[in-house]
Amino acid sequence: MDLLETLQNRILVADGAMGTLLYAYGADTCYEEFNLTHPDDIHAIHRFYIEAGADVIQTNTYSANYIKLAQYGLEEKVSDINKEAVRIAKQAANPSTFILGTVGGIRGHRKTEATLPEIKRTFREQIFHLLSEGVDALLLETYFDAEELFTVVDIAKKEADVPVIAQFSLVEPGVLQNGTPVAQAFKELENRGADVIGLNCRLGPHHMIQSFEEIPLPEHAYLSAYPNASLLDYEDGRVTFTNNADYFKTCAAKLVEQCVRLIGGCCGTTPAHVKAIAEGIKGLAPVTEKTVRPPKIEIAVTAQHREPPLHEIAKKRRSIIVEFDTPKTLRTERFFEGAKALHDAGIDALTMADNSLASPRISNIAIAAILKEKHGIRPLVHITCRDRNLIGLQSHLMGLAALGIDQVLAVTGDPSKIGDFPGATSVYDLSSMDLIAMIKQFNEGISYSGKSLQRKSNFSVAAAFNPNVRNLDKAVGRLERKIRSGADYFITQPVFSEGKILQVHEATKHLDAPIYLGIMPLTSYRNANFLHNEVPGITLTDEILTAMEKTQGDPLKAREESLAISRSLIDAALGYFNGIYLITPLDRYDLTVECTRYIHAKEEKARGAGIV
Template sequence: MNLLDRLKNSILVADGAMGTLLYSYGKDTCYEEFNLSHSEDIFNIHQAYIQAGAQVIQTNTYGANYYKLSQYGLEEQVKAINIEAVRIAKQAANKDTYILGSMGGYRGFRKADITLAEIKRSFREQLYHLLHEGVDGILLETYYDAEELFAVVEIAKEEADVPVIAQFSLLEPEVLQNGTYVKDGLLRLEELGADVVGLNCRLGPHHMIQSFEQIPLPNRAFLSAYPNASLLDYEDGRYVFTKNAEYFKSCSVRLVEQGIRLIGGCCGTTPEHIKAIAEGVRGLQPIKEKTVKPIRPKIEVLASHVDQEPPLHEIVKERTSIIVELDTPKHLQTEAFFAGANCLKEAGIDALTMADNSLASPRISNVAMATILKEQHHIRPLVHITCRDRNLIGLQSHLMGLDALGINQVLAVTGDPSKIGDFPGATSVYDLSSMDLIAMMKQFNEGISYSGKSLGKKTSFSVAAAFNPNVRNLDRAVARLEKKVRSGADYFITQPLFNEKQMEEVYEATRHLEVPIYIGIMPLTSYRNASFLHHEVPGITLTEQILEVMERVKDDPVQATKESLSISKTLVDAAMKYFNGIYLITPFTRYDLTVDCVNYVHEKEKLAHGTNVI
């Protein structure tokens, strides 16, 4: 009798965690490779689960795909690892055991690291090997991203003639990561043809049962649940789960009452947990109908706060817009910073932008300075947010804080690695890439947190992204820019350009895009400054002509300033032929140079339109 026929009239017990047991053996590495190097250990784990009462086991192939194996240099072993995994499972199974080919989700926090097309290619390869070896079903487990799971279910149903089990993982009970109700996500999986739909991982039994209370019985498919053992704890340098196997006995009964027909365990569960589940469901029959608990209404999402001024990406569509970068101090003497900021305000800038510890060197918090600028000096701030210094928790908290302060103009950047800064031993976090951060901010604008939970209010972030045209392959840089547009970037700010011809090339390469671009222009302070930028700062390239001009006046500071301004104004002229956005980067504390450039931009605008635009 095949798996689906058994599920029509029975509750089936599945196995528990594989990685948890291998971790307990001290083997914290690529667990899928153990199919080749430690096959006896994998066999023994399968046997332990079957002896505990598991009627359904999964192959040790959760991450046995090209993408995940490549992280260990094992991408050429996809076929061997999957074939051996099925062989070991068959060797351990008895005649009544069903074997599911496990295929885990790809996308974690950094969704932008892998495209849907790459996921599909890698998925098809692994699926082929599992089906060729004769598994009894395909288990799609630990999928946080709905788009990804929907896509692979479609492929699995096209290619497989065995049952497909599709399971979401939740960051929050009741909702998917995109804010959709779980019941709607499971309904969509059923519509796509999944034979068993359910939840696994992340949640313990309590919250998983809570989620299933709001899920009706499917019309055609069956329900599955693979809860974690508990919340994760950290003890003596190791991650551990609460030892609560007996608790799973009563929880399994409650899951059956919610319509679950396939019950297993995920992270932290052991053969003891599976034995408790088997004892709990013994003699129970599947329910045919249930009373669904009403879904709690989502928190009312209030409208976003809107500045009286339009966002920068709208201003630049109407006229030449100027934003100026002025780095916050590395010390606690702030008088010069605020003096410069006020001079720039008087010159008529649209926003003052502040980096987030650029070059991995600590400075006064740009959020603190932005708040003072906004509240006390009435200057519009644009803050940079780097992915380097904050994990996912910190980034979400940071964004909520910015909204609470009324600061909604932001630039998302990945951030310079810590090793180039003042503290090369400091940790670089990089939970998210800049593209992931952009997407998260746009989701905030819909009133939805990263986990899918309602924020209770929509934010109003206008999101800028960085664009570095100073590369050998401009087409590749533009392709990355296009990815950021798809992630939700509203406009772009470039690295400083020092070549008039390059500005035309950037225009031609990006003219197909509808998002505005602010062209970076950075006045030079001296020949030493020019040489340093050209030779040592990544992403900045000066022309030989500019280096020669600055070298000729290297011993005359006054003349160096004149030449610097002449170069900057020539670059402004070139930029304004093609772009409405000018991004002036203040060198050191020389805001006098940027004030001069701001005045020059306004003079050009005045001449072009015959009116004062300040």
């Protein structure tokens, strides 16, 4: 009995969700461990689905891989969990039941820090143990990331002599998360040798059928569909699905019309849904021809930069950006006074942190809009991953694009526990690299979910760089990864050593992305001592600390020494970098104004001497 031979002439009914029936044990439970601790429960669920009409069941191994099991301290039980899952399924199966060894996606809708080589090793290990127990086919399900699914299909086709079923998960009907049309992605799966290609999870039957309407009949593969029960609902503190099993009867018939031959259910589906699927396809033969509905083509209009982006400016001439954080109170007079003074001094942009050190300030997007519209000052807005989930981040970016604010700095953000509200939740749905990639996807007119934005944004994306680390080579390696994610240029933490400036130049001179070197004037010895000892990522030299210590009790002398230190650092930086990033200490914008004037005066002098 062969799965592919059977699919030539029949539509097969697959099972439904495993986790949905185990949800009563708790959402944070490792359901795959149940193969070892609750085998009777897993056996019973398999039997429920078979008795409901399932011709095909899948092993309880969706997350039974090293990376995901490590979250529960079970990474050394990969072999036991996978092998036992197949044994339980075989014990529950009828002689005619097909058993699929399930291998779930790792990257998921939210990105993972796992590298592709780590993911490859993890898949090879799991697939080896599933095959060793004799599954009838491999089911690769719930893959949002095309690269990951293509990779595991290649591994499966090389390692396995059984059919390979490969299924994408969509956030938006008809397109992958990166905006690739499903039909195009399916063709690639077919070219890589997948025997059955399909969709599962995230979408309910309506949107899954809609997606299949745009998919041509494969030449050398069959189609599969495992829709969710419905859209998620939230009731009495629990995530639930609509109780709509009968609805699946008509939906199954519509999926058959779209040439789907393997039909099951994903999240929220139960034996009742599978019974409805079996009733819905009863008497139906596989469909071998279909009319494909052309996908709705939404051409994203390109927005135009009104000014050159900051990274392009820094490639051509000296450029100055100044950080001046928004107020912690609703008094804004001094902030706008300082912003105007800096603008008049000749800065290229005013940059504002996003609740730096996890302390709330007036929204930088609100202040940026005022600066741009009322004062003609170019804003550079920091965006932190800490304060917003994926929904909030996308909304935030759309708002910035609508306001015409196109200069942004993507940062992870200080953890909330160090700020004014240590009990607040740090979100971190994305890392800074993920956020950079998301912003660049916006520039292609595609949202994070893959849906067309109908207009391309035009963001120039800066990324953070802390050179004050022990292993500078490792930090530079991170810069290289950020460039691959889409970073256009870098802004550094403040540097307080001429030797460090030279070291940074030598370590980064191979990079094409410009670097704005951070220089922060000091306000006093007390300020210097605090920065050196208590602020992460900032290190002062003994010489600077000694010089500032000598100014204690004399504010005027402290100002003069601070500016002297800053000028010396600026002189060193301008020997290697076109971009200078001046960081305003506290609200002392007079210091960054003087530094800005010094840079311009130095440039004028150089021009007069014919040096520039």
